[in-house]
Amino acid sequence: xxxxxxxxxxxxxxxxxxxRIRFGTVLRGSLLPIxxxxxxxxxAYFVYNPVAAMVLGGLFALSxxxxxxxxxxxxxSIRCSVYGALGGVLDKSMAGF
Numbered sequence: 001x002x003x004x005x006x007x008x009x010x011x012x013x014x015x016x017x018x019x020r021i022r023f024g025t026v027l028r029g030s031l032l033p034i035x036x037x038x039x040x041x042x043x044a045y046f047v048y049n050p051v052a053a054m055v056l057g058g059l060f061a062l063s064x065x066x067x068x069x070x071x072x073x074x075x076x077s078i079r080c081s082v083y084g085a086l087g088g089v090l091d092k093s094m095a096g097f
Contacts, residue, residue: 003093006060011067013071021083023071023083026083026086026087029087030086030087030090030091031093032094033091033093036093036094037060037090041053041056041057044056060089060093063089063092063093064085064086064089065085067084067085067086067088068082068085068090071084072083082086
């Protein structure tokens with residue numbers, strides 16, 4: 001931990017334990033990747049073919065399902081698995097940018 005993290009902890013800025021977050025918070029934090037996925041899907045739909053957009057959607061769904069399954073296997077709750085899988089897919093998809 002850095003000195004800044006320790007100072008923030010002692011000033012009680014950080015919560016004392018885990019906090020529940022809402023689905024809207026996950027989406028708001030992932031707004032840029034959502035816009036990129038939507039933009040690429042629309043581009044593929046209009047420029048290439050609707051099948052290309054469906055393949056892209058299938059890739060997104062497959063990544064989500066794998067992430068969800070891995071989190072459930074690690075004994076996370078269903079809610080945590082959904083949020084984590086969605087956030088993980090959006091986060092990892094932006095790694096190339």
